Amino acid sequence: MMTQIVFYVFATVLVLSAGMVVSARNPVHSVLFLILAFFNAAGLFLVAGAEFLAMILVIVYVGAVAVLFLFVVMMLDVRFAQMREGLQRYAPFGAAVGLVLLAELALAFSHWQVAADIASVPHVVAAPGRTNTAALGDVLYTHYVFLFEACGLVLLVAMIGAIVLTLRERPMGRRQNIDRQHERTAADTLAMMTVPLGQGVAANGGFRRPEQSYYIASVPGSYGVTAEPVPQGKPAGAAPADGAPESGHGADNHGGLAQ
Amino acid sequence: MNWTLALPEIVLALCGLAILVFGVVQKKGQPFLSCSMLTIGAFVLTAFLVVVSPDGTGYNHIFVNDSFARFMKLLSLAGGALATMLTVGYARELKVERFEFPVLLLFSTLGTMMMASSGNLMTLFIGLELSSLAIYILCAFARDDVRGAEAGLKYFVLGSLASGLLLYGSALVYGFAGTMEYGAIQTALSATSAVPMGLMIGIVFMLAGLTFKLSAVPFHMWTPDVYQGAPTPVTAFMAGAPKIAAFALLLRVMAGPFGHVAPQWQILIEAISIVSMLFGSLAAIPQTDIKRLMAYSSIGHMGYALMGLSAGTEEGMRGTLVYLTTYLLMNVGAFAVIIAMRRKGRAVTGIADLAGLGRTDPGLATAMAIFMFSMAGAPPLAGFFGKLMVFYAAINAHLFGLAAVGVVSSVIGAYYYVRIIKVMFFDEAAAPLDRRPLSLSFVSVGMGIATAGFLIVLGPVSTAAQAAAQALFR
Numbered sequence: 001m002m003t004q005i006v007f008y009v010f011a012t013v014l015v016l017s018a019g020m021v022v023s024a025r026n027p028v029h030s031v032l033f034l035i036l037a038f039f040n041a042a043g044l045f046l047v048a049g050a051e052f053l054a055m056i057l058v059i060v061y062v063g064a065v066a067v068l069f070l071f072v073v074m075m076l077d078v079r080f081a082q083m084r085e086g087l088q089r090y091a092p093f094g095a096a097v098g099l100v101l102l103a104e105l106a107l108a109f110s111h112w113q114v115a116a117d118i119a120s121v122p123h124v125v126a127a128p129g130r131t132n133t134a135a136l137g138d139v140l141y142t143h144y145v146f147l148f149e150a151c152g153l154v155l156l157v158a159m160i161g162a163i164v165l166t167l168r169e170r171p172m173g174r175r176q177n178i179d180r181q182h183e184r185t186a187a188d189t190l191a192m193m194t195v196p197l198g199q200g201v202a203a204n205g206g207f208r209r210p211e212q213s214y215y216i217a218s219v220p221g222s223y224g225v226t227a228e229p230v231p232q233g234k235p236a237g238a239a240p241a242d243g244a245p246e247s248g249h250g251a252d253n254h255g256g257l258a259q
Numbered sequence: 260m261n262w263t264l265a266l267p268e269i270v271l272a273l274c275g276l277a278i279l280v281f282g283v284v285q286k287k288g289q290p291f292l293s294c295s296m297l298t299i300g301a302f303v304l305t306a307f308l309v310v311v312s313p314d315g316t317g318y319n320h321i322f323v324n325d326s327f328a329r330f331m332k333l334l335s336l337a338g339g340a341l342a343t344m345l346t347v348g349y350a351r352e353l354k355v356e357r358f359e360f361p362v363l364l365l366f367s368t369l370g371t372m373m374m375a376s377s378g379n380l381m382t383l384f385i386g387l388e389l390s391s392l393a394i395y396i397l398c399a400f401a402r403d404d405v406r407g408a409e410a411g412l413k414y415f416v417l418g419s420l421a422s423g424l425l426l427y428g429s430a431l432v433y434g435f436a437g438t439m440e441y442g443a444i445q446t447a448l449s450a451t452s453a454v455p456m457g458l459m460i461g462i463v464f465m466l467a468g469l470t471f472k473l474s475a476v477p478f479h480m481w482t483p484d485v486y487q488g489a490p491t492p493v494t495a496f497m498a499g500a501p502k503i504a505a506f507a508l509l510l511r512v513m514a515g516p517f518g519h520v521a522p523q524w525q526i527l528i529e530a531i532s533i534v535s536m537l538f539g540s541l542a543a544i545p546q547t548d549i550k551r552l553m554a555y556s557s558i559g560h561m562g563y564a565l566m567g568l569s570a571g572t573e574e575g576m577r578g579t580l581v582y583l584t585t586y587l588l589m590n591v592g593a594f595a596v597i598i599a600m601r602r603k604g605r606a607v608t609g610i611a612d613l614a615g616l617g618r619t620d621p622g623l624a625t626a627m628a629i630f631m632f633s634m635a636g637a638p639p640l641a642g643f644f645g646k647l648m649v650f651y652a653a654i655n656a657h658l659f660g661l662a663a664v665g666v667v668s669s670v671i672g673a674y675y676y677v678r679i680i681k682v683m684f685f686d687e688a689a690a691p692l693d694r695r696p697l698s699l700s701f702v703s704v705g706m707g708i709a710t711a712g713f714l715i716v717l718g719p720v721s722t723a724a725q726a727a728a729q730a731l732f733r
Contacts, residue, residue: 143319146265150373150385153272154392157366160279161396164359 007047014040027073035066052132174218181217189213264317264324267308267332268372274301275365282358290358295347298361302340302368309333309372316378320440323378325730330580330723331375331507334587338499339368341591341702345492345598348696352604353490354401363400364496367393371504375511380429380439383508387425387472390501391418397496398489410488417481418471425468431461432516444516454520462517462524466531469512472505474554475561476534486554491606494550495594498557499587506583510568510576514731521571528569533664535562540672549597550608552675553590556634559672560586566665567649570656576728578652581721582645585633585713589642592706593630596623599695599703610679615688622700623692624683626707633710635676636669641713648721 017040020033038061045054127135140148193207201207262269278297282290309332316323343361350356370390377383395418399411433439435458436447448454471478486494513524539559546552564586567579600607616624633640646669653662709716 144321144381146318146321147381147385149272150382150389153366153369154385154389156276157363157389157393157396160359160363160366161392164357164363164396165399165402 003047007044010040010043010047014044027078028070031066031070031073034069035062038062038066050132052136055133176217177219184217188216261315261317264312264315265322265376267305267312268369268376270308271301271305271365271369271372274298274304275362275369278358278365279362282362285358291350291356291360292347294358295343295350295361298343298365299340301365302336302343305372306333306336306340309336320442321379321382322376323441324376325727325733326723327507327511327727327730328376330727331503332372334503334584335368335371335375335500338496338503338587338591339364339371341706342492342496342499344698344702345495345591345595346490347698349598349601349699352601352606353492353598354404355490355492357400360397360400363393363397367397367496368500371500371507374504375507377508377511378441380432380441383512384422384426384429386504387508388422390504391422391472394493394497394501397493398485400493401490404488406488407490408488410485413481413488414485421468421471421478423468424464424471428461428464428466428468431457431464435461441512441516445518448516448519454523458520459523462520463527465512466509466524466527469505469509470531473502473509473561473565474558475531475565476538476558477531479535479538479558482558483551483554486557487548487550487608491550491594491598494553495591495598498553498590498594502557502561503583503587506564506579510579510731513568514571514576518732525569525571528565529658529661532562532565532569533661535559535565536665536668537562540668540675543672543675546675547610548608549600549610549613549679552610552679553593553597556672556676557590559668560590560634562668563646563649563665566653566658566661569661570649570652570658572652572656573725573728573732574655575649575652576731577721577724578645578648580724580727581648581717584720584724585641585645585710588706588709588713589630589633589640592626592703592710593634595699595703595706596627596630599623599692599699601693601695602690604693610682612689613679613683614686615683616692617684618688619691623695623703626703627683628680629707629711631676631679635673637673639714641710644713644717 014037017033017036021030021037024030024033038057042054042057042062045051045057191207193201195201195204274297278294278301281297282294285293309329312324312329314325343364346353346355346360346364350360367390370386370388370393373382373386374390377386395411395415398414399408401407429439432444435455436444438444438447448458467478474482486497489497513521513528517524536559539555539557539562543552543555543559546555560582564579564582567575567577567582569575570578597608600612602612613624613627616627629640633642636642636646646665650662650665653659653665713720
């Protein structure tokens with residue numbers, strides 16, 4: 001009884017949210033409803049006892065596919081309003097296609113016959129106390145370990161390919177020299193200032209961050225800077241760390257690296 | 260579980276990962292050359308492991324190692340190593356000077372090795388995908404080159420379609436047999452007298468998917484464009500290892516699980532063989548680009564090699580294996596010469612650009628002449644023995660029509676091979692080609708000697724091929 005209630009709750013929400021996916025005006029809402037639909041489908045799988053499928057559905061469809069959809073919808077400038085304009089005109093055709101499909105499905109299922117000796121086909125029987133996930137893991141990492149690892153190699157090759165075909169070394173790429181980044185002290189980039197009460201920085205003539213503090217940990221050639229950054233520890237014109245209000249010399253700081 | 264059976268594959272995969280890491284760490288230096296050398300080293304090491312690997316099946320009948328698998332693996336390792344060697348000389352000029360290149364070649368070769376050892380339809384598919392996926396990337400490797408990108412994209416789209424067909428065919432076969440193991444399918448097939456329609460359709464779909472990888476007619480459309488657009492070392496590789504592996508699958512699947520229904524598919528293979536041979540020889544005649552010419556030539560060669568399979572006998576399989584060995588030798592050699600065709604720092608691929616090579620560069624011209632004569636099937640070069648063995652098998656299997664078509668098409672094919680020799684030795688000399696790097700000379704001379712002196716190694720090769728063919732029918 002309880003199972004049935006749970007099933008109907010999930011199923012109802014699933015169907016409703018699926019309907020909202022096609023009818024929502026805002027495409028972002030559509031994708032969000034799609035995610036809701038996926039979650040409810042996962043719930044249905046759980047009701048059916050297929051917890052592995054439920055997890056996969058959430059991880060793959062919600063975690064990857066739906067988020068990808070969301071990215072596409074938000075990043076591409078698709079004029080959805082324009083796409084909907086023809087709805088009135090095309091609705092009869094859509095309905096006709098739907099009807100034909102429905103009729104065909106009805107035909108197919110009305111002649112569906114289950115073989116008489118279906119019971120004699122050996123079924124995989126779950127051992128008592130074993131979950132689907134454990135059973136799948138058992139075969140995946142024993143019988144099929146060779147194929148499993150080979151699939152890993154296929155994915156690795158795909159990854160290498162994606163990098164090889166798309167990665168370009170750009171002069172404006174922003175990469176860090178990790179050693180230098182670790183050696184960096186607060187004094188290199190940070191100036192402590194005592195600003196009098198009631199006055200802003202602007203009132204004291206303004207302060208500009210030492211120019212090379214942007215580049216101090218960068219790899220030569222990144223940030224579009226061709227010259228070697230000034231070695232750490234001797235930042236030309238860096239503000240002293242004692243908190244003295246050194247301000248108003250923003251223009252002097254420009255020369256630090258650009259030469 | 261006997262996991263050591265797959266030791267060559269495991270070692271090659273680990274070497275690939277290590278070389279990849281080495282290349283990434285070395286990024287600031289010039290890791291291409293060192294990675295290429297390491298890759299060749301990995302191939303040699305794996306070849307040694309393949310030679311000493313024991314017979315048997317492992318991983319729950321997913322993986323099979325027998326003399327057939329060893330033969331095919333050695334061939335594809337040789338193809339991979341030679342293709343890597345071909346890249347070394349002109350890597351920068353060909354815009355492939357990145358360390359991922361040899362790594363991808365390595366993984367593709369690994370895929371072909373898995374295909375050769377497949378004991379299960381899943382291994383077949385995953386091996387095929389591993390090998391093909393790496394080749395799609397390699398085709399588009401010179402990504403700023405419009406033709407290279409076109410080649411990669413075209414091959415990717417069509418290749419995925421072929422993989423889909425193959426997968427659908429496998430699904431139908433699984434639907435019939437309820438298992439994907441070759442041995443179990445064979446048992447299921449031998450238990451039934453009538454072949455159900457679904458199974459037949461499945462076999463046809465699998466054949467279509469595999470013959471696409473072989474570029475046999477009618478699934479050859481991609482070949483000329485992809486061969487022309489891809490970087491030449493990749494073309495040399497594509498014409499070698501993956502085709503050998505696709506043949507390994509075809510031989511293993513057709514002779515093993517589907518061996519009992521041989522009369523049903525033999526006629527199909529025969530038809531593919533006939534049209535491939537004829538199309539390969541006729542369509543190559545008007546070509547002016549040597550890479551396109553090699554593409555049509557490879558279509559024809561696949562037709563000859565399929566002749567052995569259509570005989571459906573042990574002798575036929577042996578013929579096919581010897582044919583593939585000779586094809587690998589002369590093909591790699593011919594591509595070494597094509598890569599060496601550079602004038603004033605630019606690659607030239609027209610047949611007319613070979614004019615007068617006999618005077619300006621007699622060594623290269625002689626090597627090319629050997630490869631062309633061998634491809635035409637002139638005795639006593641390597642190509643002759645391959646053709647002889649498949650023709651012999653076809654006649655012994657009473658496929659007289661097939662053999663006759665083969666003879667006629669090799670006569671037609673001889674025309675365009677000999678035309679290249681005529682252009683090289685008797686035409687007005689064009690400007691001389693650039694000096695070529697040592698690696699290309701090494702490969703072309705080595706393959707030239709191997710092609711010309713194949714008679715000496717014919718005995719051992721055909722003995723190994725015999726053992727391999729026997730393993731298939733056991």
